[in-house]
Amino acid sequence: MESAVFRQTFFIVLFITSISDFQLFTSISLCSNIFFETTISIKLTKIGGKNMNKQGKLLRIWMWVVIIVVLQACSKENTAQITKQESKEVTVTQAKKNTDESSKTDSKPKNDGLKWDTEKLKNTTGKTLIKSVTIPKPRGNHMSFAIVSAKGTVILAEPDLLNYENGVFHVDVITSSVTYHDHTDPGIQKANPEARLSMKTAESFSIKDVKVTGIAASANTEPINVDSPTEVIYLYEIDNLRIAYLGALGQLELTKEQLEQLGEVDVLIAGFKDVAEYNLKKDTTLKVIQQLHPSIILPSEYNTDASKYILDALSIKELKKENSLLLDKQELENMKETECFYLQ
Numbered sequence: 619m620e621s622a623v624f625r626q627t628f629f630i631v632l633f634i635t636s637i638s639d640f641q642l643f644t645s646i647s648l649c650s651n652i653f654f655e656t657t658i659s660i661k662l663t664k665i666g667g668k669n670m671n672k673q674g675k676l677l678r679i680w681m682w683v684v685i686i687v688v689l690q691a692c693s694k695e696n697t698a699q700i701t702k703q704e705s706k707e708v709t710v711t712q713a714k715k716n717t718d719e720s721s722k723t724d725s726k727p728k729n730d731g732l733k734w735d736t737e738k739l740k741n742t743t744g745k746t747l748i749k750s751v752t753i754p755k756p757r758g759n760h761m762s763f764a765i766v767s768a769k770g771t772v773i774l775a776e777p778d779l780l781n782y783e784n785g786v787f788h789v790d791v792i793t794s795s796v797t798y799h800d801h802t803d804p805g806i807q808k809a810n811p812e813a814r815l816s817m818k819t820a821e822s823f824s825i826k827d828v829k830v831t832g833i834a835a836s837a838n839t840e841p842i843n844v845d846s847p848t849e850v851i852y853l854y855e856i857d858n859l860r861i862a863y864l865g866a867l868g869q870l871e872l873t874k875e876q877l878e879q880l881g882e883v884d885v886l887i888a889g890f891k892d893v894a895e896y897n898l899k900k901d902t903t904l905k906v907i908q909q910l911h912p913s914i915i916l917p918s919e920y921n922t923d924a925s926k927y928i929l930d931a932l933s934i935k936e937l938k939k940e941n942s943l944l945l946d947k948q949e950l951e952n953m954k955e956t957e958c959f960y961l962q
Contacts, residue, residue, distance in 0.1 A: 732785065732786050732809055733784075733785035733786065734785045734786060734787070734788070735782075735784040735785035735786065735787045736787075736788075737784070738751070738764075738784065738787050739751075739764050739766050739772055739787050739788070740770075741766040741767070741768065741770055743768070743944050744768050745768060745857070745944040745945055745946045746765065746766070746767060746768060746856055746857045746859055746944070746945045746946070747764075747765070747766040747942060747943070747944055748763060748764070748765050748766075748861075748885070748916070748942065748943045748945065748961070749763065749764050749766070749941070749942040749943075749961065750762065750763060750764075750942075750961035750962065751763070751764045751774070751777075751780055751781055751787070752778060752779050752780065752781060753779045753780070753781045754781075754962065761776075761917075761918050761919070761920075761961065762774065762775065762776050762777045762778050762779070762780060762803075763775045763776070763863070763887060763916070763918070763961070764787075764789070765854055765856060765861060767826075767827050767828055767856045767857055768857050769826065769827050771790050771791075771825065771826040771827055771828050771856075772787075772788060772789045772790050772791070773789070773790065773791040773792075773793070773828060773830070773854055773856070774789040774791065774792045774793070774806065774813075775793050775852065775854075775863045775887070776793070776794055776795060776801050776863065776865065776918065777792060777794070777801075777802060777803035777806050778801055778802070778803060779803075780803055780805070780806055782805075786805070786806065786809040786810075788810060789806065789810050789813050790813055790814065790825050790826060790828075791813060791814045791815075791816070791825050791828065791830055792806065792807060792810070792813050792814070792815045792816070793815075793816045793817075793830065793832070793852045793863070794816070794817045794818060794865075795818060795835075795849055795850050795851065795852060795863065795864070795865020795866055795867075796818055796837055796848070796849050796850075796865060796866045797817055797818055798866065801865070801866070802817070814830075816830060816832055816850075816852070818832075818847065818848075818849065818850045819832050819850060820832045820833060820834040820844065820847055820850055827856070827857075828854060828855065828856045829854070829855040829856075830852060830853070830854055830855075831852070831853040831855075831879065832850045832851075832852055832853075833850060833851040833852070833853060833876055833879045833880065834847035834850060835847055835848075835849045835850055835851045835865075835867055835869060835876065836848050836849055836867075836868055836869050837849035837866050837867070837868045837897060838868040838897045839868060839869070839870065839897070842869075842873070848868075849865055849866055849867060849868065850865065851863065851864055851865060851867065851876065851880070852865070853879070853880055853883075857945075857946075857947065858947040859884045859885065859945060859947055859950070860880070860881060860882060860883050860884050860885075861883070861884065861885040861886075861887070862880055862883045862885070862886050862887065862910070862912075863887045863918070864886070864887065864888045864889065864903075864906060864918070865918075866889070866896065866897075866898065867888075867889070867902060867906070868896075868897030868898070868899075868902070869902065870899075870901070870902055870905065871902070871905045871906065871909060872906055872909050872910075877909060877910075880910065883910045883911075883912045884912060884913050884914065884945075884947070884950050885912055885913065885914040885915075885916065885945065886906070886907060886910055886912035886914070886915050886916070887915075887916045887917075887918045888903045888906060888907065888915065888916075888917065888918060889903055889917070889918050889919035889920075890903060890917035890918075890919060890920045890921065890924045890925045890928055891919040891920065891921050891924050892921070892923070892924045892927075898919065900924040900927050900928055903924075903928055904927075904928050904931050904932070907928070907932060907956075908932075911956070912956065913950040913951075913953050913956060913957070914943070914945070914950065914956070914957055914958075914959065915934075915956060915957070915958040915959070916943075916958075916959055916960075916961060917937075917958070917960055920960065925937060929958060932956065932958075934955075934956060934957070934958050936958075937958050937959075937960050938957065938958065938959045938960070939959070939960045939961075939962055940959050940960075940961055940962070941961065941962055942961065943959060943961065
């Protein structure tokens with residue numbers, strides 16, 4: 619009988635340890651069948667008239683202790699495997715989630731630590747938006763302009779003292795006619811590292827639905843150096859409009875080559891100032907306006923005396939003040955006379 623008990627115990631332990639890689643529930647179910655058969659065997663032995671002695675009882679108790687210990691070991695191993703598997707699944711799920719979130723945020727502006735103003739330059743009008751984005755000053759100052767296409771492409775011309783009251787804003791193109799401190803803004807460049815930057819460079823390129831051409835010019839009365847200009851006039855072709863920014867032009871008038879490159883200008887942004895130190899002359903602005911005959915004139919630098927002088931010479935009765943302009947090619951073609959706007 620003792621040898622039978624040992625055989626039963628041996629086979630039960632062998633069976634349990636061999637299936638420890640399966641789920642615990644299955645192992646317990648199968649082991650229960652064997653326990654049931656063992657119990658039946660014991661009862662049959664009693665029926666046959668063979669009484670268990672004390673040693674036999676101890677052996678059977680020892681058998682159950684061994685079985686319980688083995689079951690506990692299997693339970694711990696299966697639990698560890700399940701926990702490990704669940705941990706892997708969580709890791710994979712989290713990695714997938716992170717990848718999905720990363721792909722969603724790729725199209726968003728970078729430098730997410732910044733506060734972004736998404737309303738300032740929003741344009742859903744179907745027209746070209748032109749807006750001053752410089753902090754207002756009591757006296758006339760150099761102004762930076764945002765030019766936004768009907769599709770939302772943003773050109774920032776001559777960034778200086780930008781108004782970040784509601785946060786920084788997204789731009790696609792940044793141009794500066796000169797590299798003076800009041801014609802550049804490193805902050806907007808850092809906030810928009812993907813923007814196309816053109817700093818006093820005679821070049822031509824297209825970004826989305828706009829085309830930008832830098833035309834070599836002079837910041838003084840010296841001859842123009844085409845390869846290394848001291849100043850650049852920028853022409854923006856956007857929504858069938860041609861918008862020119864003179865910048866810090868020091869020439870007395872435009873050359874034949876410059877006029878050919880500029881072509882028919884719809885909107886001219888020019889300085890209304892007279893500062894000999896920086897070669898800014900009201901006579902130069904007046905002469906260029908007379909050469910180009912634009913439909914719209916926007917002062918980029920302004921003082922009262924120079925403004926009155928230019929407007930009187932052009933017979934423009936009023937300098938209209940607006941927060942922004944919405945322009946359409948057809949509307950400009952229907953204009954009967956040149957208008958001048960000061961964007962506040």
